[in-house]
Amino acid sequence: MNIQESANSLEKIVALCKRRGFVYQSAEIYGGLNGVYDFGHLGSLIKSNLRQTWIESLQNPYGCVVMFEGALLGPEAVWKASGHVDHFSDPMVDCLNCKRRFRADDPDIAKGCPACGKKDSWTPVRQFNMMFKTEVGAAADGSSIAYLRPETAQSIFINFKNVLSTTRVKIPFGIAQIGKAFRNEITPKQFLFRMREFEQMEMEWFCKGEMALEYFEFWCAHRLNFYRMIGINMNNIRQRPHEKDELAHYSTCCTDVEYKFPFGWKEMEGIAHRGAFDLTQHSTHSGKDLSVFDEETKTSYIPTVVECSVGTDRTFLMVLFDAYDEDVVEGETRVVLRLAPRIAPIKAAILPLTKKQTEAAMCLYADIKKLGYQIEFDESGSIGKRYRRQDEIGTPVCFTYDFDSDNDGSVTARDRDTTKQERIGIDQVPAYIKKMLEK
Numbered sequence: 001m002n003i004q005e006s007a008n009s010l011e012k013i014v015a016l017c018k019r020r021g022f023v024y025q026s027a028e029i030y031g032g033l034n035g036v037y038d039f040g041h042l043g044s045l046i047k048s049n050l051r052q053t054w055i056e057s058l059q060n061p062y063g064c065v066v067m068f069e070g071a072l073l074g075p076e077a078v079w080k081a082s083g084h085v086d087h088f089s090d091p092m093v094d095c096l097n098c099k100r101r102f103r104a105d106d107p108d109i110a111k112g113c114p115a116c117g118k119k120d121s122w123t124p125v126r127q128f129n130m131m132f133k134t135e136v137g138a139a140a141d142g143s144s145i146a147y148l149r150p151e152t153a154q155s156i157f158i159n160f161k162n163v164l165s166t167t168r169v170k171i172p173f174g175i176a177q178i179g180k181a182f183r184n185e186i187t188p189k190q191f192l193f194r195m196r197e198f199e200q201m202e203m204e205w206f207c208k209g210e211m212a213l214e215y216f217e218f219w220c221a222h223r224l225n226f227y228r229m230i231g232i233n234m235n236n237i238r239q240r241p242h243e244k245d246e247l248a249h250y251s252t253c254c255t256d257v258e259y260k261f262p263f264g265w266k267e268m269e270g271i272a273h274r275g276a277f278d279l280t281q282h283s284t285h286s287g288k289d290l291s292v293f294d295e296e297t298k299t300s301y302i303p304t305v306v307e308c309s310v311g312t313d314r315t316f317l318m319v320l321f322d323a324y325d326e327d328v329v330e331g332e333t334r335v336v337l338r339l340a341p342r343i344a345p346i347k348a349a350i351l352p353l354t355k356k357q358t359e360a361a362m363c364l365y366a367d368i369k370k371l372g373y374q375i376e377f378d379e380s381g382s383i384g385k386r387y388r389r390q391d392e393i394g395t396p397v398c399f400t401y402d403f404d405s406d407n408d409g410s411v412t413a414r415d416r417d418t419t420k421q422e423r424i425g426i427d428q429v430p431a432y433i434k435k436m437l438e439k
């Protein structure tokens with residue numbers, strides 16, 4: 001795919017998201033805020049399905065994974081200890097002509113300024129810290145400095161002892177968190193790929209140092225299940241172990257899960273062997289003992305951490321790219337999102353063929369809704385138009401209540417991907433949906 005095609009396909013995804021209310025530019029009526037987005041009904045439903053699947057994907061044979069939800073604001077001391085105040089920066093250059101800023105490692109800038117086109121007109125490279133700094137409370141002294149978290153992990157590390165002493169977990173175990181992170185990215189781009197406010201799903205796995213490499217390998221293999229569960233074509237997924245010079249100084253090994261976007265292979269998730277760095281740092285800086293006692297050896301040690309960290313919004317974008325398709329049905333081009341049923345925002349649509357069937361179809365709708373499924377009822381427009389509407393939001397099946405339904409107690413189940421129709425008993429509809437979601 002060339003650059004033009006890649007831009008076209010991104011444009012199509014953005015247009016679909018806007019048209020169907022998956023995603024909106026944040027503060028759009030005020031001109032928007034760059035790198036910040038809001039999610040509408042269908043977008044929120046997809047995200048919630050992704051979160052649920054991610055939690056399920058953490059099931060493993062070795063230990064519990066408990067949930068956690070930390071604060072978004074953290075005092076400066078946390079970010080000093082974690083190294084973010086001193087090191088969480090990207091190299092930046094300014095265009096001397098138009099004054100716009102870019103990442104110095106962005107390959108596009110070699111050709112000239114992406115904004116004004118001027119060549120070789122850059123300031124020297126300098127480091128730009130990506131954390132959002134703020135002050136908490138009314139006192140404007142150093143003690144009030146706080147930062148919006150640039151990753152969710154640190155709140156897990158600083159609560160490690162709280163979790164250990166209040167849950168019945170034993171090493172090895174994991175602490176998982178889904179929540180917002182904030183990075184003042186120099187150049188947010190590619191829609192949801194690089195945002196300034198985004199969501200992460202992170203799991204920190206605490207284990208003994210001598211077992212960490214084995215667990216690291218286990219998690220690298222195990223994490224691929226998540227991508228299978230959300231229905232990604234596995235030919236578009238690969239793992240890329242980091243080269244030695246890419247590793248943080250405390251990390252022994254790290255592997256990225258990458259997805260083949262039209263704009264290249266890109267990181268979706270980082271799986272990292274972080275050693276005992278994080279807990280050691282927080283132990284030293286806070287003066288609190290974060291070691292655990294080993295009953296077997298009767299000694300204390302600081303656990304080693306294996307981290308799995310994936311962005312929810314980036315996953316959302318990947319899911320849309322992977323599912324987006326256009327084909328010709330009955331001489332008309334349709335947009336179809338071939339989403340895995342468990343990720344689809346709407347699981348089924350109930351459609352009366354004509355207004356005469358509205359009442360009976362409404363009863364079926366109410367019965368299915370009671371079971372807790374997200375479903376839609378649609379009676380406006382031709383049946384073909386209604387199918388297309390559901391196709392482009394990824395609804396896996398439409399049940400059409402037609403002229404024969406009253407007599408034969410059946411509806412037509414129309415499959416999104418094949419457009420094939422089959423007749424099924426009305427009493428079979430719940431089982432049909434259940435089976436579809438188990439796939």
Ligand code: ATP
Pocket residue numbers: 151183185192193194195196198199200267268269270309310311312313314315
């Ligand atoms: P990148 O190299 O793309 O900036 P990173 O290596 O800095 O990513 P991590 O700090 O490892 O990313 O964060 C873990 C995950 O969080 C990433 O794999 C990605 O899915 C997500 N993520 C990170 N930064 C952003 C962002 N600005 N917008 C959306 N998602 C992000």
